[in-house]
Amino acid sequence: AALPGPAPADWAQAPLDPAVRAVLVGFDEHFSYAKLCQALRYLLRGGPECLLVGTNRDHRLPLEGGTAIPGTGCLVKAVETAAQREAFIIGKPSRYMFDCVASEFNIDPSRTIMVGDRLDTDILMGNSCGLTTLLTLTGVTTLDEVKGHQESDCPARQSLVPDYYVDSIADLLPALGD
Amino acid sequence: LRRSGKAALFVSNNSRRSVAELERRFSRLGFRGVRAEHVFSSALCSALFLRQRLLGAGGGGGNGNGGGRVFVLGGEGLRGEVRDAGLRLAGEGEPTAGAAEPVRAVLVGYDDQFTFAKLAQACGYLRDPQCLLVATDPDPWHPLSDGQRTPGTGSLTAAVETASGRKALVVGKPNTYMFDCIVERFGVDPSRTLMVGDRLETDILFGKNCGLSTILTLTGVSRLEEAQAYMASDSAAAKDLVPNYYVDSIADLIPGLDE
Numbered sequence: 001a002a003l004p005g006p007a008p009a010d011w012a013q014a015p016l017d018p019a020v021r022a023v024l025v026g027f028d029e030h031f032s033y034a035k036l037c038q039a040l041r042y043l044l045r046g047g048p049e050c051l052l053v054g055t056n057r058d059h060r061l062p063l064e065g066g067t068a069i070p071g072t073g074c075l076v077k078a079v080e081t082a083a084q085r086e087a088f089i090i091g092k093p094s095r096y097m098f099d100c101v102a103s104e105f106n107i108d109p110s111r112t113i114m115v116g117d118r119l120d121t122d123i124l125m126g127n128s129c130g131l132t133t134l135l136t137l138t139g140v141t142t143l144d145e146v147k148g149h150q151e152s153d154c155p156a157r158q159s160l161v162p163d164y165y166v167d168s169i170a171d172l173l174p175a176l177g178d
Numbered sequence: 179l180r181r182s183g184k185a186a187l188f189v190s191n192n193s194r195r196s197v198a199e200l201e202r203r204f205s206r207l208g209f210r211g212v213r214a215e216h217v218f219s220s221a222l223c224s225a226l227f228l229r230q231r232l233l234g235a236g237g238g239g240g241n242g243n244g245g246g247r248v249f250v251l252g253g254e255g256l257r258g259e260v261r262d263a264g265l266r267l268a269g270e271g272e273p274t275a276g277a278a279e280p281v282r283a284v285l286v287g288y289d290d291q292f293t294f295a296k297l298a299q300a301c302g303y304l305r306d307p308q309c310l311l312v313a314t315d316p317d318p319w320h321p322l323s324d325g326q327r328t329p330g331t332g333s334l335t336a337a338v339e340t341a342s343g344r345k346a347l348v349v350g351k352p353n354t355y356m357f358d359c360i361v362e363r364f365g366v367d368p369s370r371t372l373m374v375g376d377r378l379e380t381d382i383l384f385g386k387n388c389g390l391s392t393i394l395t396l397t398g399v400s401r402l403e404e405a406q407a408y409m410a411s412d413s414a415a416a417k418d419l420v421p422n423y424y425v426d427s428i429a430d431l432i433p434g435l436d437e
Binding site: 008009034068 | 289290291292293294295297298301318319322324326327328329330332333334336337338339340341343
């Protein structure tokens with residue numbers, strides 16, 4: 001519904017949909033202060049009865065050519081800060097998506113390998129869910145980064161270290177063809 | 179206060195309005211004698227901070243090119259303070275032949291016209307590690323007159339920090355820069371100064387950080403239970419948010435002042 005008037009004081013008077021019971025923050029290239037306002041209003045009206053869910057926390061979305069645009073994580077942080085509460089995050093490295101996949105496909109973690117190119121999402125989720133993890137170096141992650149985490153004393157950084165790595169998943173094809 | 183020979187200064191995290199506008203508002207509310215120079219807003223102090231950092235202490239850049247431009251996420255009140263400080267805003271002014279002056283700072287303030295596009299633009303400027311990231315204040319939300327809340331600068335700053343991977347320099351309370359501005363202009367003695375405010379996390383902590391005595395008034399954001407919770411907490415940081423005194427309203431102080 002269109003917001004009445006140009007200013008936040010007007011927006012705070014717009015009627016709220018009585019049926020809304022959750023605020024879901026995803027990637028939104030049309031994110032605005034006005035939307036942030038409305039999200040805050042629903043969260044305050046509903047209190048803990050109104051869910052706050054974020055699709056993921058990615059800081060940046062890489063574009064072809066090496067630049068990047070802000071990721072969903074930025075918008076989630078804006079809502080969390082205004083509402084002073086934490087969102088439930090669906091995407092990696094949260095285990096929620098793995099739980100969805102595992103229950104639907106009867107997956108045995110001990111016989112599953114997670115392949116990905118990002119340490120703080122793919123590998124972290126795999127490690128947290130008890131999977132074997134394989135890093136491919138075709139993405140943003142460098143081997144030096146991995147070594148840095150491996151050599152650190154910090155347990156949180158240790159959970160970013162994959163069990164194996166390949167330059168590219170194509171490297172697995174010969175083995176799979178056997 | 180003025181009759182008792184005590185100076186009254188106002189320090190606000192509000193980055194929407196210029197101090198000239200605030201002076202008019204005070205006047206409309208019946209505060210006689212409050213001049214613009216008695217009012218320190220985070221908009222004004224952010225502009226002063228940027229002037230210091232970009233143009234240098236002497237007010238003129240040693241490199242002679244005016245110190246670069248500032249990309250401001252905020253309204254006309256904030257933009258005006260930045261211009262009044264002698265800085266140029268990104269996206270304004272005469273187009274120059276050849277390359278435009280680099281953007282040397284991104285300033286995040288209260289911006290009710292904030293959009294994803296502006297967030298992306300800010301990140302573009304912040305890829306240059308020499309470009310400063312400054313926020314007017316950390317406030318996560320502000321109360322509206324009907325009891326609702328509107329998102330504050332803090333929520334927008336969180337988005338910019340997350341996207342850029344940088345931490346913002348925050349000018350407003352509870353950080354002490356605004357007190358430095360006050361001392362520079364009026365030379366106040368912290369031991370003879372009382373900070374009055376309604377928000378524990380900004381006003382009261384600011385008072386503590388600046389060595390002032392503090393009074394919490396219960397007419398605004400913070401509730402007595404919150405102050406009591408901080409008092410009961412084991413954390414040393416929490417103690418700094420406990421005011422020395424509290425009143426239901428600053429009107430309660432008036433009888434004491436007349437004595």
